[in-house]
Amino acid sequence: MDSLPGTGPDYVLRALELFAKYGDREALVVGETRFTYTELRAAVLDIAANLVDSGLRPGATVAIMLGFPPQAPMIQLALHLLGCRTAWVSNASSVMELAAYLDQVRPEALLYEVAVHEQRGRDIVDRLRIPTFCVGPGGAGPDVLAPRPTGSAPFDVDSVTGPATGTPESVFQTSGTTGIPKPLLHTANLYEQILTLAEQIVAAGEPRYRHLSVTPMWFVAGQTSAFLYLFTGGTLLVMRFFRAAEFLELLESEQVNSTFITPLMLYELLDHPEIDKHDLSAMVVLSVGTAATNPVRLRQAVDRFGPVIRITYGLSESPFISAFPGVASDPHRQERVGSCGPAYGDVRLQIRGEDGTVLPAGGTGELWVASRLNFAGYVSRPEQTAETLVDGWVRTGDLGYVDDEGYIYLTGRVSDVIITTSGSYHIFPRAIEDALTTHPQVRAAAVIGVPHPRLGEAAHAYVVLADGATVTEQELIDLVTEKLTWAWAPRSFDFVDDLPRTGSGKTNTRRLREEYAALHVLVESTTD
Structure with missing residues (x-):
């Protein structure tokens, strides 16, 4: 799939302006490492300068293999500032999946974290013979985090605003029904809409969030939440691996007031014997998504955490479809505890029958969605793109219905995933x-x-x-x-x-x- 028409790295330039405005606020916390917005902005520009100085061609497709380095958001922004297409590799990839993914996205350069992917990175270099860049010293290419040479000029953002730069895009590795990855392409529209949502959050007077994320950057959802909270001027805290005891300790010690977890993580928290020993009163929004939540456990969560539970629904092709904040038992609509809420942001919904006919409220069929958050297609898979993306609408593959107030209820899946x-x-x-x-x-x-x-x-x-x-x-x-x-x-x-x-x-x-x-x-x- 060729790049779609775009506007260059506009969203990154707007983000850099916001970061300058947020200044010395705490922006990012990963373990013992902490960045202010001033430091985050400087890191984006220094990484971009190092990439250019080391020979990266603006607009190139760059495969990215990272663990959980604190600089992951900055690396993404730096590459997008240069108009690159980033192709994120899942850390869970088998050798077969990785090879199939790279064969489809055809990277022109590789960027990998030496401490995590040294052998796999060198294997790719040997096979593809492409320019290589590293996170950390001692790898097969220059370290993009190396300090800038003394006396070097600051990175000139005006140098990336011309038409030759390219349009920032991201490719994500998702599983295909045969086990062969489907490279999923998002354009700058995804990030522009995240910026819009962030502006709406700030304008609504919502609290400054301290958001704890356990979702890696190689997932669409990981980038959606990371940049949403950075663009609002909040603090993004990243936990490398979910462990219930450590998660609860971090919620309390860092006064976390927002997080996103899966239903099974929620159940593990509820069942942890130490949960009542932690002060979690700072929590404002505890989002749960990626799969259906057991209504029994959901009620338990509401009883334990209070009216802060928010059920969300999305998929890689359209990452934020609906949200149901403040979940609580409604005696007049007891079935609503099984809903994933109404449409969120600019999302439009339709329930369609097998013949594509739009069904009325209450009718069960496949959920179709339209949004700026929608993906642009599967790389190198035109037939699957045509099946899933129809006239700007994404066919989710999920079955369900929408009630008379716009609340979505999912009843099953078209596929057997x-x-x-x-x-x-x-x-x-x-x-x-x-x-x-x-x-x-x-x-x-x-x-x-x-x-x-x-x-x-x-x-x-x-x-x-x-x-x-x-x-x-x-x-x-x-x-x-x-x-x-x-x-x-x-x-x-x-x-x-x-x-x-x-x-x-x-x-x-x-x-x-x-x-x-x-x-x-x-x-x-x-x-x-």
Whole structure:
């Protein structure tokens, strides 16, 4: 996919103006490292200068492999200031996924963090033979964080405003239904709209947020929240890994008043034995999203935290679709606790039937959304882009309805994606089935998503074995883990003589789900 018409790095220039205005306010906290807005702005300009001095061509496509360096937001802004297309690599990528992703985005340069990705970075350099830049010394390229030479002139922002600079864009690595990544492209529209939302937050007189993020920058949601709170002049606190005890301590010690977590993280907090020993009274907005939240646990969260819970809904293709702030039990609308709220910001919603017809309020169909936050398409995948992006509308693939007051209720998914673990990993049955059937003693396999008391959802495999087979469940788990990752491994199995079929000969997964539901009961519990 070629770059779409844009306006250059305008949003970065506006952000730099805001950072100058915010001055000595605390901007960013990662572990023991803290930046003011003055320091953050200076870092953006110094990184951009180092990149240019080291030979990066403005407008280039740059693959980015980072862990959690404090400078990650500054690196993104510096590259966008130069009109580059940044292609973010997920840290959870397998070797196969990484190779497939890079083959599609065709990077012209690589930037990687030496402390985290040294061997993988050098492997890519050896394979692609592209210019390389590093975060930290000792890597295969110059360190973009190195201090500027004494006496060097400040970076000239006027040098990046010409038409030859390029248009800032970002590509994110998302999973495809076959396990092959779909590179998802967002233009500067995403960041321009984040700026607009930030301006609205400030204009509404909302408090200055101290937002704690556990979402990495290689996710769209990670960048959406990071820049939203930086653009408002708040403080962004970044936690590298979610651990309930440390998370609770940080909420209290840093007087965090905003955060975003997944439902499974919420459950872990609620079940933690030390939760009542922490003063969490500073909390103003506790957002929960990425998957459906169990209504029972949601009510428990409201009872524990108060009316600060906000349910959000979005996806990589359109990261902020709806928000339901101040969730509480409404005796007149008891079903509303199952809603993800009304449309947020500039989002327009439609519920459409299978034939594309717009349905009235209350009608169940697929949710379509239009917003400046919508993505621009999948890189190198025109057919999938055409299926998902129709006349400016994103087909979410989610089924649901909208009530007479505009509240969204999701009832299922068009696809069979399984959302598992506290990180809300998206895994897909086909890739697991393909991995299982590579074993010589497996004749056939079918995988469905089933409820799991700790993981939310997990893969359950129906396996048809060859005569005389001796393979064990653990061996099959190890096989899937080796070929994919641990998150994809089935947590339970049924060994069957054959798989049910539909009239067209396909595996009847609906029947498998019905049979599983009839034979298995998930007991709700507040403990693991």
